[in-house]
Amino acid sequence: MSFLDYAPAPESRAILSLRDQYGLFIDGEFVDGRGTPFQTISPATEERIAEISSANQADVDDAVAAARRAYDRTWSRMSGRDRGKYLFRIARLVQERARELAVAESLDNGKPIKESRDVDVPLVAAWFFYYAGWADKLDHAGLGANPGSLGVAAQVIPWNFPLLMLAWKIAPALAAGNTVVLKPAETTPLSALIFAEILQQADLPAGVVNIITGAGDTGAALVAHDGVDKVAFTGSTAVGRAIAKQVAGTDKKVTLELGGKAANIVFDDAPIDQAIEGIVNGIFFNQGHVCCAGSRLLVQENVHDEVVERLKLRLSTLRLGDPLDKNTDIGAINSKEQLERIRELSDIGVAEGAERWSAPCVIPENGFWYAPTIFTNVQTSSRIAREEIFGPVLSVLTFRTPAEAIAKANNTPYGLSAGIWSDKGSRILAVADELRAGVIWANTFNRFDPASPFGGYKESGYGREGGRHGLAAYLSPTPIGQAATRQSLAAPATAKPIETADAAPKRTRRTAQRSRTDSATKGSKR
Amino acid sequence: MSGTSLVTARERALAVLGGEPDDATLGRYLHGIPGVDAVGLEQRAAGLGTRSIKTTSKQRALDTIISLIDLTTLEGADTPGKVRSLVAKAMTPDPSDASTPRVAAVCVYGDMVPYAVDALGAAHGDPDDGLISVAAVATAFPSGRSSLEIKLADTAEAVAAGADEIDMVIDRGAFLAGRYGLVFDQIAAVKEACRRADGTSASLKVILETGELVTYDNVRRASWLSILAGGDFIKTSTGKVQPAATLPVTLLMLEVVRDWHLLTGQRIGVKPAGGIRTSKDAIKYLVTVAETVGEEWLVPHLFRFGASSLLNDVLLQRQKMTTGHYSGPDYVTID
Numbered sequence: 001m002s003f004l005d006y007a008p009a010p011e012s013r014a015i016l017s018l019r020d021q022y023g024l025f026i027d028g029e030f031v032d033g034r035g036t037p038f039q040t041i042s043p044a045t046e047e048r049i050a051e052i053s054s055a056n057q058a059d060v061d062d063a064v065a066a067a068r069r070a071y072d073r074t075w076s077r078m079s080g081r082d083r084g085k086y087l088f089r090i091a092r093l094v095q096e097r098a099r100e101l102a103v104a105e106s107l108d109n110g111k112p113i114k115e116s117r118d119v120d121v122p123l124v125a126a127w128f129f130y131y132a133g134w135a136d137k138l139d140h141a142g143l144g145a146n147p148g149s150l151g152v153a154a155q156v157i158p159w160n161f162p163l164l165m166l167a168w169k170i171a172p173a174l175a176a177g178n179t180v181v182l183k184p185a186e187t188t189p190l191s192a193l194i195f196a197e198i199l200q201q202a203d204l205p206a207g208v209v210n211i212i213t214g215a216g217d218t219g220a221a222l223v224a225h226d227g228v229d230k231v232a233f234t235g236s237t238a239v240g241r242a243i244a245k246q247v248a249g250t251d252k253k254v255t256l257e258l259g260g261k262a263a264n265i266v267f268d269d270a271p272i273d274q275a276i277e278g279i280v281n282g283i284f285f286n287q288g289h290v291c292c293a294g295s296r297l298l299v300q301e302n303v304h305d306e307v308v309e310r311l312k313l314r315l316s317t318l319r320l321g322d323p324l325d326k327n328t329d330i331g332a333i334n335s336k337e338q339l340e341r342i343r344e345l346s347d348i349g350v351a352e353g354a355e356r357w358s359a360p361c362v363i364p365e366n367g368f369w370y371a372p373t374i375f376t377n378v379q380t381s382s383r384i385a386r387e388e389i390f391g392p393v394l395s396v397l398t399f400r401t402p403a404e405a406i407a408k409a410n411n412t413p414y415g416l417s418a419g420i421w422s423d424k425g426s427r428i429l430a431v432a433d434e435l436r437a438g439v440i441w442a443n444t445f446n447r448f449d450p451a452s453p454f455g456g457y458k459e460s461g462y463g464r465e466g467g468r469h470g471l472a473a474y475l476s477p478t479p480i481g482q483a484a485t486r487q488s489l490a491a492p493a494t495a496k497p498i499e500t501a502d503a504a505p506k507r508t509r510r511t512a513q514r515s516r517t518d519s520a521t522k523g524s525k526r
Numbered sequence: 527m528s529g530t531s532l533v534t535a536r537e538r539a540l541a542v543l544g545g546e547p548d549d550a551t552l553g554r555y556l557h558g559i560p561g562v563d564a565v566g567l568e569q570r571a572a573g574l575g576t577r578s579i580k581t582t583s584k585q586r587a588l589d590t591i592i593s594l595i596d597l598t599t600l601e602g603a604d605t606p607g608k609v610r611s612l613v614a615k616a617m618t619p620d621p622s623d624a625s626t627p628r629v630a631a632v633c634v635y636g637d638m639v640p641y642a643v644d645a646l647g648a649a650h651g652d653p654d655d656g657l658i659s660v661a662a663v664a665t666a667f668p669s670g671r672s673s674l675e676i677k678l679a680d681t682a683e684a685v686a687a688g689a690d691e692i693d694m695v696i697d698r699g700a701f702l703a704g705r706y707g708l709v710f711d712q713i714a715a716v717k718e719a720c721r722r723a724d725g726t727s728a729s730l731k732v733i734l735e736t737g738e739l740v741t742y743d744n745v746r747r748a749s750w751l752s753i754l755a756g757g758d759f760i761k762t763s764t765g766k767v768q769p770a771a772t773l774p775v776t777l778l779m780l781e782v783v784r785d786w787h788l789l790t791g792q793r794i795g796v797k798p799a800g801g802i803r804t805s806k807d808a809i810k811y812l813v814t815v816a817e818t819v820g821e822e823w824l825v826p827h828l829f830r831f832g833a834s835s836l837l838n839d840v841l842l843q844r845q846k847m848t849t850g851h852y853s854g855p856d857y858v859t860i861d
Contacts, residue, residue, distance in 0.1 A: 003586060003590070003812070003816055003821050003824060004816050004817070004821055006577065006579060006583050007580050007582045007583040114576055118576065269560070269561070270560065271560055271563035271566065273560075273562070273570075273781050274562070274563040274566025274567060274570070277566055277570050278566060317817050326578035327577055423560070423561040443563045443566060444569075
């Protein structure tokens with residue numbers, strides 16, 4: 001037996017006390033959905049985990065109504081300091097239940113436990129801690145004194161970082177004083193439902209956060225709902241485009257965080273061993289199910305062979321298998337559909353003349369798996385260099401000069417992230433300046449921090465999440481009620497009828513609400 | 527365990543460098559090696575440190591650790607009695623369990639070598655054959671601040687007394703002043719002094735004292751320099767300077783050894799020394815070796831732990847795995 005055949009070291013599932021069925025979390029309670037329920041499975045074994053309710057239009061109505069009531073009656077009236085207390089409490093509960101959340105995440109999503117334990121869940125707690133601190137400091141969010149919240153936020157999140165994306169959405173929304181209806185992805189609802197239990201444990205006022213599960217039509221119904229003031233979506237560019245069309249012409253605010261095809265640029269003076277680690281982390285972290293993954297490796301031509309050779313050696317040491325084993329580096333692909341898409345695009349790569357190399361992994365019999373794969377001899381015109389594969393597949397291209405690297409890196413419809421590897425600081429700064437990407441990492445990759453804004457250029461979406469910018473996405477420069485009052489004062493009387501009849505009731509209601517809130521707040525301060 | 531030939535080492539160095547090993551040539555070569563990103567290196571080391579080695583793997587790891595230990599005493603207060611005690615511990619680490627492997631070597635000051643050799647008796651020999659080597663620190667250890675003549679005499683005396691391995695220190699002052707040629711020549715001269723009358727050589731471990739080199743770039747350059755000059759092993763520290771061995775530094779040195787092997791086909795050993803006190807830490811080093819240079823490095827002529835207190839912690843863990851419960855410090859022997 002070889003030492004490197006590490007004995008199995010599985011994280012225990014005993015810490016999870018899962019229910020057999022999960023309802024929708026509306027108005028602080030779990031209720032049965034009225035759509036057709038579905039099963040959530042473990043992508044590593046295809047075993048059923050639990051039955052999940054599906055929200056139909058009536059459920060969406062209920063959830064939005066609950067969020068509206070909570071906004072009007074409780075959350076928008078609460079002081080920032082008190083909102084912060086709830087967020088701190090949630091953050092601490094996430095830490096307390098970290099192992100349970102990590103196990104649930106790896107079970108439902110297929111990601112290695114070392115990632116859910118060391119990356120996802122700690123970042124979730126960090127996000128709530130960070131925005132908890134903002135809740136009573138909104139005056140400093142860059143929008144002037146006393147910025148207003150937006151109302152009810154509809155949030156639709158993807159399956160690649162189920163709990164982390166939930167935190168990215170919920171934490172700033174609540175800190176800014178909004179209430180939330182969130183829909184997790186169909187294939188990964190489990191951690192969000194455990195999070196709902198945490199909200200109950202934290203005694204968060206009913207309706208402030210509502211979590212409804214279901215497929216794409218549930219999300220579509222939520223986004224389209226009239227009672228929603230803000231839409232935040234993370235997911236594919238195709239769905240993001242549909243959402244943008246749907247909300248066009250309404251007064252809903254939108255942030256979209258969509259796909260990417262990030263360039264990871266390796267110059268010939270790069271710290272080579274760390275660059276190899278960065279390339280691996282860039283594309284094989286979370287099986288490549290990362291919107292900001294460094295899926296296009298741009299290597300300076302004079303070091304191409306050396307980089308590829310070292311990369312292959314390194315990939316041969318990766319351990320693919322049971323996501324709950326603490327030594328697993330590469331977990332399962334999240335779904336059969338995604339696996340098929342990865343296979344299809346990889347086959348296209350081969351057909352287009354690229355050379356495929358896959359790490360020698362033993363693929364388990366059940367479940368959805370794809371060995372870490374690199375394509376060399378890829379050209380900028382290849383589909384695998386242009387389309388987002390969203391899997392453990394790296395396309396290697398070359399460049400000769402910094403100018404060519406920049407041109408090739410920017411030659412994509414996306415612009416979410418990029419990486420630069422060089423020992424020369426001035427080159428890093430000069431190249432970073434020219435790259436059109438929302439996040440640029442230098443001599444590292446896939447590092448996240450709640451204080452750092454994240455978001456894309458072009459088809460990678462608009463708006464930013466994280467940091468002060470992410471907070472501003474849930475705020476209005478002036479409270480909506482006040483804005484309406486000012487407008488009516490400034491505008492000539494004849495202009496008043498321009499306000500459309502259908503928009504009027506909502507606004508009136510909110511104006512009334514806001515003035516009540518203001519007087520209440522002032523009263524309590526005195 | 528015997529060292530490689532100096533002539534071969536010099537020819538190899540000339541071929542790699544493409545010129546005489548003077549300050550200028552060595553400077554160009556060593557500064558042409560890709561840099562090290564400290565954050566990335568430490569991140570990788572931390573990642574390797576999260577491997578979970580359990581049950582049968584742990585059992586095997588603990589035995590491997592024992593068989594790779596250079597059980598060390600390097601005190602001004604060392605006496606023949608202390609050395610005899612150390613040797614007894616090296617031969618029978620755990621008197622309650624005969625299946626416990628022996629350590630690889632005992633490591634002492636040069637003047638203590640005769641007592642170690644004497645105490646070992648028939649057990650003295652190559653650790654690859656299950657015997658125990660005698661390693662001696664030399665060259666004005668630990669500072670290295672002495673003339674070359676004294677360093678060579680120090681080395682020759684230890685070899686003549688029966689030392690199988692010489693742990694020399696490099697001249698860190700010369701290295702930091704950019705006098706790479708001087709450092710190279712001294713290592714080569716010490717290697718020559720490792721030669722025995724019968725033509726065989728003691729194995730040469732070159733101590734970089736990474737705690738004084740400070741930057742990872744320096745560690746990488748000093749590693750290349752030591753290997754080019756003919757070192758059979760590169761060793762992190764004397765144990766007299768803090769920080770001594772760390773996982774990132776050891777990872778970095780293993781990467782150099784891997785690259786040297788790819789370049790020349792020659793296998794160089796690595797010895798982290800100082801500061802490794804627990805089984806848990808030592809297992810992280812085994813993982814780092816196996817996942818960086820390969821499992822074939824986990825043998826006494828390619829990897830060692832320079833340690834003293836580590837052995838007893840490993841024995842306690844080993845007893846726990848056999849008996850199912852923890853004992854205590856009085857259930858393992860002091861040396």
